[in-house]
Amino acid sequence: MKHFEVNFDGLVGPTHNYAGLSFGNVASLSNAQNASNPQQAAKQGLLKMKALHDLGLYQGVLAPQQRPDLNLLRRIGFTGNDSQLLQQSAAKAPDALLASYSASSMWTANAATVSPSADTGNGKVHFTPANLTNKLHRSIEPGVTGNILKAVFANPKYFEHHQHLPENDYYGDEGAANHTRLCSNYGKAGLELFVYGRSAANSQQVAPSKFPARQTLEASQAVARLHGLDNDTAMFIQQNPAVIDQGVFHNDVIAVGNQNVLFYHQQAFLNSQQEIQRIQHHFGEDKLHFIEVNDQEVSVSEAIKSYLFNTQIITTAPGEMAIIAPTNCQESDSVRRYLENLVTRNTPIKQVHYFDVKQSMSNGGGPACLRLRVALNDMELAAVNQHTLLNEQLFNTLNCWIDKHYRDSLRFDDLRDPQLITEVNTALDELTQILQLGSIYPFQQA
Structure with missing residues (x-):
């Protein structure tokens, strides 16, 4: 049996805009109200x-959400037809x-937490959509996220889907952005690291004071229970509150792992050295590569600015890996020097590939934010909706779809235009046919 890690990236939606909605995300706040380019972003x-x-x-490929969410506007008291809803809420x-x-x-790293069949009690791949309660604009996602995941991973013989956690900050869950899986190979039982910002039940535990800790210990423990993980396959680590207050709103802004590599900043975790020893103890006798970046090599602020740790680490050959980095890393002198040195060291990371994802970066999300990792064996991969797996034909089809339906500029005033709703719904209806997802959106179910 063969085993793979498949990256499911979220297609950037037609309403990609810079609203500055994410308090605690420095890039999101600093670019608020700038004009966006949805076509370029996609x-x-x-x-x-x-x-x-x-x-x-x-x-x-994972489909975007239906936007605008007019139900949100109706729930807070606005009435009338679509045009009236937009005008009233804009004012x-x-x-x-x-x-x-x-x-x-x-940013599908926040869409859900995924546990592969090698780790779970019943031998199925488990999915739990994140409730994303900390931010209004993200808290409206989990219902449709669940629909999308069920349409992609539909076969109940191999896949098990759970409802998102209760919609309260006590169980605040931000998905795979605070979850890393370490393993000797994708098909062997691994160690799933759940990184949380605070404990909701323990008010005496140290917590950030400036920016919110979006992931709670209780949420991480609940997801582990739902997925049938045990003490050998799940471990809970607290993120350093000091780096959350510097703008590290998710763990994947300060640490990233792949197979037997954990790449992290020395300030990533509370009691970092103790936690690294605990990870090695849980992992067992298999070799783990701990790649720690210290303050002298790259400061926390520069790591946030460049998104050094919001990179993807991929396995390119047995024992060899590459980093998928944003061009912002290349443009930072200290980060570029660090990465140039890293590929010469005695670690599995041998290459760095740079990609321009500046439309996403300007809104606070790098390469790792854009993907949801799903470890599958060959039978599970065959059970996935094959129309959502990228190939040359689908790449060309989606490019044409983007050219046909996406605007090349979007500002706040454009959001008042009811024609944008028609444009988006037309695009999404066509997309569900391309990816053969069925009626996953509210407007299709009305």
Whole structure:
């Protein structure tokens, strides 16, 4: 039996815009109200998917959410037809209008937590959509996220889907952005690291004071229970509150892992050295490569600015890996020097590939934010909706679809235009036919 890690990237939606909705995300706040280019953003993401496919990896595509979410506007008291909803909310609750249009589902690292069959009690691949309660614009995603995942991973013989956790900050869950799996190979039982920002039940535990800790220990423990993980396959680690207050809103902004490599900043975890020893103890006798970046090599602020750790580490050959990095890393002198040195050291990482994803980066999401990792064996891969797996034909089809339906500029005033709703729904209806997803959107079910 063969085993793979498949990256399922989120297609950037037609309403990609810079709203500055994510408090705690420095890039999101600093670019608020700038004009966005949805067409360019979608093509940048698609090019990254194609490049990984060309490197020999299996690459999947996840559909975006329906936007705007008019139900959100109705739930907070606005009435009338679509045009009236947009005009009323633009005048009286512009933040709610921006939230209803958010294309943040492009960052599928937040879509769900996934546990492969090698780790779970019943030998199935488990999916739990993240509830994303900390941000209004993301809290409206999990229902449709669940629909999309069920349409892609539909066979109940191999896949098990769970409802998202209760919609309260006590169980605040941000998905795979705070989850890393370490293993000797993708088909062998691994160690799933759940990184949390605070404990909801223990008010005495140290927590960040400036920015919110979006992931709770209780949420991580609940997902592990749902997935049938045990003490050998799940471990819970607290993120360093000091780096959350510097803008490290998710663990994947300060650490990333792949197979037997954990790449992290020395300030990533609370009691870092103790936790690294605990990881090695849990992992057992198999070799783990701990690649720690210290403050002198790259500061936390530079890591956040460049998204050094929001890179993807992919396996290119047995024992060899590559880093998929944003061009922002190449443009940072300290980060570029670090990566040039890293590939010469005695670690599995031998290559760095740079990609322009600046439309996403400007909104606070790098290469690792754009993908959801799913470890599968060959039978599970065959059970996936094959129309969502990238190939040359699908790449060309999606490029044409983007050219046909996406605007090349979007500002706040454009969100008042009811024609944009028609454009988006037309595009998404066509997309569900391309990917053969069925009626996953509310407008298709009405």
